[in-house]
Amino acid sequence: MTMKHLVTGATGNIGSLVTHRLIERGFRPCIFVRDEARARALFGDAVDIRVGDLGASQRSLAAAFAGMDTLFLLNSGPGLAARDRATALAAKKAGVSHLVKLSTLDILTSVGTGPWHAQGEAAVQESGLDYTFIRSAGFMSNALYWAEAIKTERILRSSTGEGKIAFIYPADIAEIAVHSMTTRDLRREAVVITGPKALSYAEMADVIGAAIGKRIRYVPISDDEASFGSDAYAEAVTDIWRAIGEGRVTTTTDVVQRILGRAPRSFDQWVAENVTEFAAPGKSRGRRAQS
């Protein structure tokens, strides 16, 4: 019998890639979304849709998860551990057998959102469900938040100094998630996945500059100048930038190679595929980073 896969976060960055990869692999995933119209616009008739909110009661979540075998879980922000807990308990009640959670590499150093995800992972483990935790490095797509300043000023400003990080190609995360959902290989495992090479922000500015044929100047700024707010999320992101600057987030692993049988894709490739975001005039996504 065909496995039934449920994807949360399907209208966002990684969840949409997970959904597309499942469709490409011949599945008809079910997606759990807040906005049905947006979901239909993204995936047409290739998915089943269940409308709901991950902050809803455990009972309504369990009803929404009925009939599913695996669940891809994506929660963000300071309240994510409570939503992870409720989702895991609801999934267990609904008969889901395996939960794949998008987590963060920052668990290893207790930086930024790491403590929130650590609590989320613990809650999932306590639920008794089989799990896979995908502890991802920062996403290459975070570079989109530099696009406006690169387009208008040819500058990349950051408080990360000369620190390096091995950003990961977003679709590599999705492929690891799909592998986790469609095989038994990674059950009860936490995998740390990164891009192939740690790069400084100045080096990433050079890669973008080479792709658009312009020199991009890297301008170091202070934590205060980099900060975009005083809420918990903004503080967590500033904390990650500080840790990068201190050389605490340089980890690279061979896990993508080991699991997918090929090397993780490079920042050069991601930039080449997204070059218009940095070169063409028009609306960009602003400077606020994600983590």
Ligand SMILES: NC(=O)c1ccc[n+]([C@@H]2O[C@H](COP(=O)([O-])OP(=O)(O)OC[C@H]3O[C@@H](n4cnc5c(N)ncnc54)[C@H](OP(=O)(O)O)[C@@H]3O)[C@@H](O)[C@H]2O)c1
């Ligand atoms: N950025 C990084 O470098 C990085 C690195 C490691 C780990 N992470 C982790 O990756 C995750 C973020 O992934 P992403 O960038 O793919 O996220 P994203 O693009 O911001 O998408 C978030 C998704 O979650 C959905 N969502 C938000 N609140 C919801 C709720 N209450 N109920 C149901 N759905 C809800 C959103 O739906 P709507 O369309 O309805 O808003 C959207 O589909 C976070 O857990 C973060 O800690 C990020």
